[in-house]
Amino acid sequence: MSVRELAGAVARGFEAFPPPEVRHAPDGPLGWPGYDEQLARARDRTGADESVLCGRGTVGDLPAVLVGFEFGFLGGSIGEAAGARVVDAFDRAAELGLPVISLVASGGSRMQEGIRALAQLQRIAAACLRANRARIPHIAVLRNPTTGGMWASLAANADVVLAVPGAEVAFGGSRVRDPGATGEPFTAEGKFADGQADRLVGEAELPTVLAELVALLHARSAEPAELPEALPRDLPGTGWEAVNRARAADRPRAAEYLDRHFARRFAISGDRAGGVDPGMLCGFGERDGRTVAYAAQTGTANTPAGFRTAARLIRLADRLGIPVLTLVDTPGADNSAAAERAGAGPAIAELFGAVARARVPITTLVVGEGGSGGALALTAPGRTWITADAYFAVIAPEAGASILKRDPAEVPEIAGRMRLRPQDLLELGFVRGVVG
Known part of the structure; x- marks a missing residue:
């Protein structure tokens, strides 16, 4: 042709x-x-x-x-x-x-x-x-x-x-x-x-x-992205219950939220530097006739390629004037030797910077695990909500027990002390509300 x-x-x-x-x-x-x-x-x-x-x-x-x-x-x-x-x-x-x-x-x-x-x-x-x-x-x-x-x-x-x-x-x-x-x-x-x-x-x-x-x-719009709907659930009674519910295999995952929320979506893939992370879904979706950019974690430990792809998506959306929706769900950043060689720290820093510099509104919904900096890098300061099946913590309770040199049997107690439940995060001012 x-x-x-x-x-x-x-x-x-x-x-x-x-x-x-x-x-x-x-x-x-x-x-x-x-x-x-x-x-x-x-x-x-x-x-x-x-x-x-x-x-x-x-x-x-x-x-x-x-x-x-x-x-x-x-x-x-x-x-x-x-x-x-x-x-x-x-x-x-x-x-x-x-x-x-x-x-x-x-x-x-x-x-x-x-x-x-x-x-x-x-x-x-x-x-x-x-x-x-x-x-x-x-x-x-x-x-x-x-x-x-x-x-x-x-x-x-x-x-x-x-x-x-x-x-x-x-x-x-x-x-x-x-x-x-x-x-x-x-x-x-x-x-x-x-x-x-x-x-x-x-x-x-x-x-x-x-x-x-x-x-x-x-189809650009200056209005912030709407929050996806979440299944109605009671709040967890303990911190350890919140952790287990976020880790449950049967709770909704990012792809399910995106499919319900958008009439159609177009995925972008890769960090343009040799890496792809299937655990970070990025792209553009149509919601009620307008376009929203999305970056969504799928519950895995994200690689440097995932953080760079999300940063690329947010920079593009910011330049084009498209609001952004982020879905947080990761136990934390990949901490393997391969991830370190690929620049895990600089990749996470790049994403923190993209979120901080964005002029378009970014809206975040925490739908599962909020594991430390690997989750926080994708989180919008002041515009974050959480579902009842999620938690957010400075570190996983098991790792916390290890740092404190505590017996593994004390992990549930440490989870409680960390105040990582949705209602705790609301009281502490980290989230604006609990969805569902």
Whole structure:
């Protein structure tokens, strides 16, 4: 499928922007022998006048700017003319207040234009930043192949990254990297597994998925997120009862709360640094026609990737002006050697900072275990509620007994002294109320 056909499938009424004027000397800035003939052959072969097609159309029910790459045109490579088109498209999007969808299929910078082509990466990155500061959402679609500069300066920098199954995705293309460097790390599937792409989406699904995502990122509201409903329950009589109820296998978990609360939701996945934590669910959901960002713990000990993914979600929601709902449920942060090597402390600090800096309202519901700093990092100061099946503590009672060098039989007593029940937390001013 040509990029014009794909753009037409994704965006109804697609109309290309007039390309910015870029004047070239014969055979380009380097005087590369035969370059003008190569360009002419590429135009004849593809029907495109450059490797990039930029324009505006309707995605679902909403307008958007599209930046599409034609790989058949010199490998979708970027030279001065193509770079100018990408920059112009992002600047138009910022001026019009429209989201950008990049349909990427590129081998990188155009060799025949040398350093003048390579410099386009800086200009494109700067244009992306200008749109970012204008609160413009950027969705990238990784098609086959997405390598080199367009992966590093454009696609990997997007707010949401979708990847077409089977696509080659890597900084180094197959012709320039180590011959033994093959397999999943260099594929769309590998990028999803490593937390560098949010979702795998076939090209046939793109119109529907992009329409859903554009609609979610458009329906912004300054109002705080509503609290999910909780099952009516009596309050626990003792601290140890509160702990056991929070740990019970049959109580509702984060996914159940999210499914009941939102009419639909779109997950984002991964910390963009090689990690995925299935114990941290992040994304955007629709509630009564408006969008709410969510970050929800699922009852496991979260890894550094989980904390970084939640921080990424909160920063994105804050920039776009979308309120945030967090669901707290973790026995605490993963304290394994692997977690320490992956930067557990800095990852938790990053999440604390994202919550503290957020200008949008963050609403927290504690639905299970509130285990120390790993839970507190996801908790909104002054806007936290709790269910009757939950607790929050400075440390787990068992660990507390160990620190105090007390007999394990005294753990229930220590749980009581910690005043970790929902009603205790309300009296101590940590939560604003008990839901359900």
